[in-house]
Amino acid sequence: MMGFLASFEALRHDKRAAIAAIAATVAMGIVLAVFPFIVGSALGNSWLRIVDFAMLYIMLALGLNIVVGFAGLLDMGYIAFYAVGAYLYALLASPHFGLHLPVWLIIPAGAVLAGIFGALLGAPTLRLRGDYLAIVTLGFGEIVRIFLNNLNAPVNITNGPQGISGIDPIHLGGITLAKPISVLGFTIPSLHAYYYLFLVLALGIVFVTIRLENSRIGRAWVAIREDEIAAKSCGINTRNIKLLAFTMGASFGGVAGGLFAGFQGFVSPESFNLMESVMVLCMVVLGGMGNIPGVILGGILLTVLPEVFRHGAGPVQMALFGKILLDPEALRMLLFGLALVVVMLYRPAGLWPSTTRRREFKGESTDVLKEGE
Amino acid sequence: MSSVLLDARAIAKHFGGVKALHDVSLSINQGEIYGLIGPNGAGKTTFFNVLTGLYHPDGGELIFAGEKLPASAPHKVAKRGIARTFQNIRLFANMSAMENVMVGCHVRTHAGVFGAVVHDRRTTAEEVAIRRRAEELLHYVNIADRADDLARHLSYGDQRRLEIARALATDPKLLALDEPAAGMNGTETEALRELIEGIRKDGITVLLIEHDVKLVMGLCDRVAVLDYGEKICEDVPAVVQKDPKVIEAYLGGSLA
Numbered sequence: 001m002m003g004f005l006a007s008f009e010a011l012r013h014d015k016r017a018a019i020a021a022i023a024a025t026v027a028m029g030i031v032l033a034v035f036p037f038i039v040g041s042a043l044g045n046s047w048l049r050i051v052d053f054a055m056l057y058i059m060l061a062l063g064l065n066i067v068v069g070f071a072g073l074l075d076m077g078y079i080a081f082y083a084v085g086a087y088l089y090a091l092l093a094s095p096h097f098g099l100h101l102p103v104w105l106i107i108p109a110g111a112v113l114a115g116i117f118g119a120l121l122g123a124p125t126l127r128l129r130g131d132y133l134a135i136v137t138l139g140f141g142e143i144v145r146i147f148l149n150n151l152n153a154p155v156n157i158t159n160g161p162q163g164i165s166g167i168d169p170i171h172l173g174g175i176t177l178a179k180p181i182s183v184l185g186f187t188i189p190s191l192h193a194y195y196y197l198f199l200v201l202a203l204g205i206v207f208v209t210i211r212l213e214n215s216r217i218g219r220a221w222v223a224i225r226e227d228e229i230a231a232k233s234c235g236i237n238t239r240n241i242k243l244l245a246f247t248m249g250a251s252f253g254g255v256a257g258g259l260f261a262g263f264q265g266f267v268s269p270e271s272f273n274l275m276e277s278v279m280v281l282c283m284v285v286l287g288g289m290g291n292i293p294g295v296i297l298g299g300i301l302l303t304v305l306p307e308v309f310r311h312g313a314g315p316v317q318m319a320l321f322g323k324i325l326l327d328p329e330a331l332r333m334l335l336f337g338l339a340l341v342v343v344m345l346y347r348p349a350g351l352w353p354s355t356t357r358r359r360e361f362k363g364e365s366t367d368v369l370k371e372g373e
Numbered sequence: 374m375s376s377v378l379l380d381a382r383a384i385a386k387h388f389g390g391v392k393a394l395h396d397v398s399l400s401i402n403q404g405e406i407y408g409l410i411g412p413n414g415a416g417k418t419t420f421f422n423v424l425t426g427l428y429h430p431d432g433g434e435l436i437f438a439g440e441k442l443p444a445s446a447p448h449k450v451a452k453r454g455i456a457r458t459f460q461n462i463r464l465f466a467n468m469s470a471m472e473n474v475m476v477g478c479h480v481r482t483h484a485g486v487f488g489a490v491v492h493d494r495r496t497t498a499e500e501v502a503i504r505r506r507a508e509e510l511l512h513y514v515n516i517a518d519r520a521d522d523l524a525r526h527l528s529y530g531d532q533r534r535l536e537i538a539r540a541l542a543t544d545p546k547l548l549a550l551d552e553p554a555a556g557m558n559g560t561e562t563e564a565l566r567e568l569i570e571g572i573r574k575d576g577i578t579v580l581l582i583e584h585d586v587k588l589v590m591g592l593c594d595r596v597a598v599l600d601y602g603e604k605i606c607e608d609v610p611a612v613v614q615k616d617p618k619v620i621e622a623y624l625g626g627s628l629a
């Protein structure tokens with residue numbers, strides 16, 4: 001996608017560069033197209049599932065990046081919007097209420113509803129920044145989860161801690177992605193089909209994010225992050241622009257949530273706990289806040305690495321010591337934590353920070369006028 | 374002769390017991406360079422903050438171009454045509470010089486999310502215009518060669534100029550500069566004087582806080598002097614310089 005955009009820009013300047021960019025785009029397209037088949041045959045379906053999840057996390061990370069990376073608003077409850085999208089899908093397309101609305105309706109509705117929740121979170125927190133904002137948003141995320149847990153009485157809406165199961169798989173125009181699809185004699189297995197759908201939507205979100213970043217709105221977000229007082233004095237209506245960041249970011253989460261519900265077939269409040277919010281935040285921070293390729297990288301690494309540790313920890317110990325000394329599950333989190341600490345120590349701006357903005361971490365907040373300033 | 378652009382009526386602002394501004398009234402004419410001086414802590418910056426909506430005044434009102442200015446709404450003040458720089462430079466440190474100026478164009482442009490994503494004709498044209506205007510302004514303040522550098526990598530003098538360019542990008546009627554020459558050497562100050570004169574020639578009224586007395590006296594049409602939050606004098610430079618109250622204020626307080 002970025003290759004595609006680059007090729008577009010390049011066309012105006014230089015023919016050879018344009019051809020190179022187009023070639024790169026085509027190559028990238030082929031790799032992305034055959035990727036699920038390579039993973040599926042080399043590593044098996046469980047890894048393909050992980051790849052599918054990586055797509056969802058990329059969407060989440062890009063959404064949170066708008067709020068945290070661009071606008072500089074520390075949101076610790078982002079997973080709530082994923083939950084909103086997921087539960088909307090679950091309620092509107094499952095035996096729970098006996099509703100089976102079409103996907104093309106539910107996913108956009110999930111984006112809109114999550115966006116509204118984003119504005120609801122944003123409105124009361126507009127004056128907060130940094131740690132204060134983090135605490136309030138954290139509380140918001142937990143409130144949403146607790147509501148989902150308890151909205152089963154007196155009227156059963158969410159089915160409480162048991163969650164909602166039997167959710168309709170994603171189906172488009174009579175084709176369900178839950179079963180292998182045959183196209184022109186080819187058979188596309190279910191996990192592969194989900195991969196393609198998620199890929200297309202993730203690319204769509206990347207496209208929207210890139211366009212926003214390089215726009216009047218994107219510049220206003222970054223200006224607020226850099227110096228809120230100066231941004232106001234430049235005529236930016238910081239209230240509206242911040243609300244817009246919350247809304248846009250949340251709507252991406254809503255889309256990802258709907259896809260998650262259809263893919264998984266089951267949702268429960270436990271999928272949307274604080275740890276998930278922290279995980280998505282880590283993707284943004286670790287990858288390179290505000291830099292789109294970095295955030296995508298963060299999303300992939302933080303989805304795949306814990307699984308690598310989980311699957312690798314047992315066999316490696318067997319090979320080294322002849323027995324399993326540490327529980328792979330515990331080791332997984334240990335290694336993961338260690339990796340985070342190392343990255344933050346040695347690359348505080350993230351693994352892949354933007355080349356022009358290797359943003360320094362300023363502890364100082366910029367929204368208060370100091371005496372005589 | 375000339376019409377009044379800004380009429381400040383009995384502006385008051387206290388911080389706890391400190392009367393930072395005590396019923397300060399002043400009026401600035403269209404097209405003039407108006408100086409605001411006074412010892413440290415006299416209330417000059419506070420006046421700017423009230424004027425630009427960053428502080429809510431405890432009394433008084435501001436009439437700008439014939440209409441009352443909204444209090445505590447900086448973005449509306451900018452839209453009405455007042456731009457400013459800050460005593461302690463406030464740039465968007467991790468944005469390029471170019472982007473800083475482009476942010477200044479925000480208030481006179483319109484593209485929303487839809488335009489940004491879809492790139493309709495109007496948005497594309499607007500974006501081209503923003504870019505052109507920003508380039509123009511960087512040239513104007515003479516830092517075009519630093520367009521792609523991050524604001525925080527510019528020299529101190531260039532940062533001051535960039536802040537002026539960003540302020541000009543909002544298309545102001547009144548440009549308020551808070552100690553723009555602070556920390557500049559002689560040549561830089563001279564270039565700044567030329568820049569300010571050029572800005573006035575382009576039809577923008579300038580309100581200037583400055584400690585460099587020579588610069589103020591040479592540049593300003595009229596000067597007001599603040600001391601302990603009160604206006605003690607307002608006149609042409611030649612008269613202000615001889616005013617006994619002003620001399621006392623400067624000798625009594627920390628000499629600027």
Ligand SMILES: Nc1ncnc2c1ncn2[C@@H]1O[C@H](COP(=O)(O)OP(=O)(O)O)[C@@H](O)[C@H]1O
Binds near residue numbers: 373413416419420
């Ligand atoms: N935000 C603030 N809180 C408390 N006191 C302030 C604040 N801003 C300014 N002051 C006080 O108001 C007075 C005027 O300050 P200021 O306007 O910065 O002076 P100047 O710019 O003329 O040097 C000083 O006594 C200063 O300490």
Ligand SMILES: [Mg+2]
Binds near residue numbers: 417418
């Ligand atoms: Mg001051």
